[in-house]
Structures are given as structure tokens and as C-alpha cells.
Amino acid sequence: xxxxxxxxxxxxxxxxxxxxxxxxxxxxxxxxxxxxxxxxxxxxxxxxxxxxxxxxxxxxxxxxxxxxxxxxxxxxxxxxxxxxxxxxxxxxxxxxxxxxxxxxxxxxxxxxxx
Amino acid sequence: xxxxxxxxxxxxxxxxxxxxxxxxxxxxxxxxxxxxxxxxxxxxxxxxxxxxxxxxxxxxxxxxxxxxxxxxxxxxxxxxxxxxxxxxxxxxxxxxxxxxxxxxxxxxxxxxxxxxxxxxxxxxxxxxxxxxxxxxxxxxxxxxxxxxxxxxxxxxxxxxxxxxxxxxxxxxxxxxxxxxxxxxxxxxxxxxxxxxxxxxxxxxxxxxxxxxxxxxxxxxx
Numbered sequence: 001x002x003x004x005x006x007x008x009x010x011x012x013x014x015x016x017x018x019x020x021x022x023x024x025x026x027x028x029x030x031x032x033x034x035x036x037x038x039x040x041x042x043x044x045x046x047x048x049x050x051x052x053x054x055x056x057x058x059x060x061x062x063x064x065x066x067x068x069x070x071x072x073x074x075x076x077x078x079x080x081x082x083x084x085x086x087x088x089x090x091x092x093x094x095x096x097x098x099x100x101x102x103x104x105x106x107x108x109x110x111x112x113x114x
Numbered sequence: 115x116x117x118x119x120x121x122x123x124x125x126x127x128x129x130x131x132x133x134x135x136x137x138x139x140x141x142x143x144x145x146x147x148x149x150x151x152x153x154x155x156x157x158x159x160x161x162x163x164x165x166x167x168x169x170x171x172x173x174x175x176x177x178x179x180x181x182x183x184x185x186x187x188x189x190x191x192x193x194x195x196x197x198x199x200x201x202x203x204x205x206x207x208x209x210x211x212x213x214x215x216x217x218x219x220x221x222x223x224x225x226x227x228x229x230x231x232x233x234x235x236x237x238x239x240x241x242x243x244x245x246x247x248x249x250x251x252x253x254x255x256x257x258x259x260x261x262x263x264x265x266x267x268x269x270x271x272x273x274x275x276x277x278x279x280x281x282x283x284x285x286x287x288x289x290x291x292x293x294x295x296x297x298x299x300x301x302x303x304x305x306x307x308x309x310x311x312x313x314x315x316x317x318x319x320x321x322x323x324x325x326x327x328x329x330x331x332x333x334x335x
Contacts, residue, residue, distance in 0.1 A: 004150070005153060005156075006148075006150075008174070009149060009153045010156070011182075012174055012181060012182045013153065013161065013170070014160065015186065016161050016170055016189070017161045019186035020161055020162075020163050021160075021214060023189055023191075023192040023193045024192045024214040024215070024217045025196070025214035026193070027194070027195070027196025027199075028200055028205055028213060028217070029196075029210060031196045031197035031198075031201070032200045039327075040194070043323055043326045044191040045191070045285070046294050046326055047319050048191065048285065049282065049286065049295060050294050050297075050318040050319055050322040051298075051315045052165075052278050052281055052282045052285065053295045053298035054298050054301070054314045054318045055172075055315055056275060056278045056279055057298075057303060057314070058306065058311050058314060058315070059172075059274065059275040060275060061306050075275075078272060078275075078276055079275065081276075082276040082279045082280050083279060083280075086280035086281075086283035091132045092136060092277060092281050093132060093133065093134065093135025093137070093138070093139060093277070094132075094135045095276065095277075095280040096136070096274075096276045096280060097135050097138070097273070099273070099276035099279075100139075100273040100276060103269065103272050103276070107269060
């Protein structure tokens with residue numbers, strides 16, 4: 001296990017940490033002087049949905065554009081289980097672990113066949 | 115006063131149960147993307163915001179500046195949380211730095227849902243959830259290291275995809291959410307096909323913000 005710190009990683013972590021901390025600290029400190037805009041809240045919520053959608057697509061597009069059944073079938077199974085479970089369970093971490101288990105299982109099962 | 119802290123700590127159990135698997139997955143994927151145990155632990159201890167941490171580790175090897183920018187923008191939604199919390203309870207300067215460190219989506223939802231919320235209660239919530247997140251990350255990195263030894267490390271990256279899908283399923287509730295998903299999908303696919311996939315999250319973010327503020331925000335569909 002390495003214990004040397006990558007300076008680029010460290011700088012990125014510190015930058016995100018400072019922005020995140022200020023985004024939490026400043027409203028707690030001065031928030032009582034400001035009003036709240038429902039429009040901004042909704043805009044930020046929709047932006048989060050847009051970014052997550054984009055990240056999902058970027059992670060599955062290389063798999064699906066390969067047209068390789070050995071990659072596509074486990075991915076479809078894993079995502080399918082993830083969608084079904086996410087609608088029933090609120091614990092996204094558990095959903096991710098179960099979906100990952102299904103993905104690995106199908107990958108192992110399908111490898112000798114394809 | 116200490117009783118309210120313990121009450122918050124007890125209520126943080128639900129957050130802890132939710133955080134442990136996510137932080138385990140974060141630790142494992144962080145290891146996969148080249149973060150060692152110190153860097154992954156620092157990310158969880160200093161940032162303490164799941165979604166942006168995942169975005170940071172998955173894009174940092176493509177472009178550190180872009181990854182930092184996107185991860186930071188995602189966390190700007192926390193600006194709203196503090197404004198809403200201070201309207202429900204007074205927070206003294208003594209505990210404010212600690213509460214600011216741990217005001218995540220889940221802590222905010224739990225805190226805002228109570229009519230009798232106090233700073234000690236929020237402090238209890240923050241303590242439980244923060245410790246479980248950091249501990250889960252450390253264990254996750256160690257598990258990730260073992261997983262790479264048995265050769266399943268590349269499969270672990272897929273956990274991130276399922277995690278994003280699960281979060282998306284929870285987020286999408288109204289018709290406008292579905293419209294955003296469809297438009298973002300189309301834009302991302304087009305950008306990917308033209309070799310601009312890595313800037314897609316930033317492009318969809320800016321387009322969504324501009325379209326919402328100029329059109330949808332007034333129409334309120």
C-alpha cells in the first residue's frame with residue numbers, strides 16, 4: 001500500500017472541500033439575513049438530475065457501443081436490478097452493492113458461453 | 115442539552131446504515147481510480163459529500179480542473195440548506211464550524227423534518243453520519259485492495275454506474291424531471307458521438323440551468 005500523496009489529487013480534494021465547506025458555512029452564518037428562492041432550489045435540483053443522467057450515459061455508452069454481448073448483458077442485468085431495487089429501497093449504497101453482485105455474477109456466468 | 119445530542123446520534127443510525135455501503139463503494143472505486151488510503155480518507159473527511167466525491171475520482175484522471183469544477187458546482191446546492199436550517203433554529207458560533215462540515219443532503223432532510231430541532235441535535239446527526247462515512251471509506255479502500263488482488267477490480271467501477279442510476283431513480287419524480295433526463299441523454303449521446311463526451315456533464319448542467327431560468331422557471335410546468 002502506498003502512502004505518498006499525489007499533489008494533483010490533494011489540490012483537487014482541497015479545492016472541492018473549500019467550496020463545499022463555504023457553501024455550507026456561509027448560509028449557516030449569514031443565512032438569516034437572506035430570503036430563499038424556490039426557483040433557485042428547483043433549478044439546482046434539475047441540474048443535479050441532468051449531471052447524473054450525463055454521468056450514467058457516459059459510463060454505459062462505451063459498453064453499449066462495443067456491441068459485445070459479453071459486456072452488454074451483465075450491464076443490462078446490473079442496471080435493471082439497480083432500477084427495480086432503487087424504486088423499492090431508499091438505500092442507494094445497498095442497491096449499488098447488490099447490482100454490482102448481479103453484474104459480476106452474470107459476467108462470470110456468461111463468459112464461458114460467449 | 116447532552117440529551118438532545120444523544121437523540122441526534124441515535125437518529126443518525128438511519129443515515130449511518132445508508133452511508134456505510136456507499137462509503138464502502140467509494141473507498142473501493144477510489145482505490146480503483148488510483149487514490150491511496152490517505153487521499154481517499156482525506157476526500158471523505160474534508161469534502162464529506164458523496165456524489166461530488168464520486169464525480170471527482172471518476173473524472174480526475176481525465177482533467178483535474180474539470181473534475182474539481184464539476185464536483186464543486188454539484189455541491190453549490192448546499193447553499194440552500196444552511197438558509198433553511200437557520201430559519202428553524204439558532205446555531206451558535208461555537209458549534210457552527212462542525213455543523214457546516216457535516217450538513218449533507220441526508221442530515222439536512224432529517225434536521226428539517228423535526229419541528230423541535232436544536233443545534234445539539236444536528237451536532238449528534240453530524241457526528242454519527244460523519245464517522246460512518248469516513249470509517250466506511252477506509253474499509254472500502256482496504257477491500258478494494260483485496261479485490262484488485264483477486265482480479266475483480268475492473269468490475270467494481272460498474273458499482274458507480276449502478277449508484278448513479280439508483281440516485282437518478284430516487285431524484286426523478288415529476289414530468290419535468292423526465293424531460294430533463296431525456297434531453298440530457300440526447301445531448302450526452304450526441305456529444306459522445308462527436309468525441310466530446312467528457313465535457314457533456316458540464317454542457318448539460320449549463321444548458322439545464324439556462325433553459326430553466328429563462329423558460330421553465332416562469333412557466334412552472
